[in-house]
Amino acid sequence: MPETIRHFSYIIGMETLDQLKKLSTVQLSSKYRHDISVRNIIDEFTYFLSDAPMGQRIYHFKHDINSVQKCPYCERQRKYVKGVNYYITCCSKECKRKENSKANKLS
Numbered sequence: 001m002p003e004t005i006r007h008f009s010y011i012i013g014m015e016t017l018d019q020l021k022k023l024s025t026v027q028l029s030s031k032y033r034h035d036i037s038v039r040n041i042i043d044e045f046t047y048f049l050s051d052a053p054m055g056q057r058i059y060h061f062k063h064d065i066n067s068v069q070k071c072p073y074c075e076r077q078r079k080y081v082k083g084v085n086y087y088i089t090c091c092s093k094e095c096k097r098k099e100n101s102k103a104n105k106l107s
C-alpha cells in the first residue's frame with residue numbers, strides 16, 4: 001500500500017477510502033467540488049501532478065496511480081484527455097511519429 005494511502009486510511013478509515021474509489025467519476029467530481037475533505041484527499045494523493053485538472057486527479061485516485069505517467073520516448077508527461085485516459089505518448093510531433101513507426105513495424 002502506498003505511503004499516502006496508508007496515511008489517509010488512518011484519517012478517514014480504509015472503508016471510506018474504498019467507498020470513495022468505487023464512486024463514479026461524475027460522483028467523485030461532484031464531491032471534489034463540494035466536499036473539502038474529499039478534495040484534500042485527492043489533491044494530496046496527486047500531489048506529484050502539478051497544475052493537473054480535476055478529472056486527471058480523480059483518474060489517478062480511482063486507479064491508484066501514484067506517480068507521474070511518463071512518455072516512453074521523452075521525459076515529459078503523457079498527454080491526458082479529459083474523460084478518456086492517457087495517450088501512450090506526450091503527443092509531441094516527434095514522439096507521435098516514433099509511436100506510429102513502432103505500430104507500423106508490428107503490423
Ligand SMILES: [Zn+2]
Binds near residue numbers: 072076089
Ligand atoms: Zn514524448
